[in-house]
Amino acid sequence: MSFALIFSGQGTQHAAMLPWLAEDEHVAGMRERLGVHDWRRSLEDPAWAANNANAQTLLTGLALAAWGQLAPMVPPPAAVAGYSVGELAAFSTAGVFDTATATALAPPRAAAMDKSAAQMPGGLLAINGLAESALAQLRADTGLAVAIRNGIESVVLGGPTEALEQAQRIAEGEGGQCTRLKVNVASHTPWMREAAERFAQALADLPFQSPRIPLFSNAGDRVRDAGAARAALAAQIAQTVRWDECMENIAARQVRCVLEIGPGQALTRMWNQRYPAIPARACDDFRSATAIASWLRTHSDD
Structure with missing residues (x-):
């Protein structure tokens, strides 16, 4: 079985996303961190949904919860990448750091970006x-x-x-x-240079590991060791997300299908337009984790 995982970024979050997702410790922890009882109802408020700290914390927590519920049903992916804030979940999935670290990094990442945005809306x-x-x-x-x-x-x-x-x-x-897009910061541009520097400081003393799964970065091509992971995760805040290159790198691994975890189907549509011979689906397309696992087995078995 050979498939790739791609984790969505923010901007398309909606109340009906991931309809199959069950309540678990990751979802509960995300709700507690955000101080909300019902995250779906919170997303119905456009202002709340567009808030940078809310969106980054929610999407990171939900992505990790979704993969945590799918992972026992399928083997490890052959390649992983994340789109913008989706890199937090991607790096965790690849083994660079654990899920607790990933979810803990979302608020300071958002705070660093918001501080820069306050100087230039x-x-x-x-x-x-x-x-x-x-x-x-x-x-x-x-x-x-x-x-x-x-x-x-x-x-x-x-x-x-x-x-x-x-x-x-x-x-x-x-x-x-x-x-x-439903964001209020100029992410991945030179206006976020100070934010990238602040986030790099937050990462400096954290224990990073070399990826256990081929991991592709928005800013640094393939991530091969802990040092490259730390540098890439901070750099992408103020550098262009080269998603076209991420897709090329994943396709070069000769995966048989691709699964998008997160809100909407934006990455799935881009992939299918570019690589129609390698089918991609989004988790938002399914009504159960079992159905997702079945699709992966059907399309990625050798």
């Missing part, structure tokens, strides 16, 4: 359908940075709020499809 704008030359001109006109690179004509730009609004008007006028 901003956000993220997903743009699809513009040619590379048009995107380059758009960046030159607005001063925005590429926060996430999903493909040649699919990027997420980050920067100040006014510049994002200007970019959306221009891009839509040129036929681009735009979506403002």
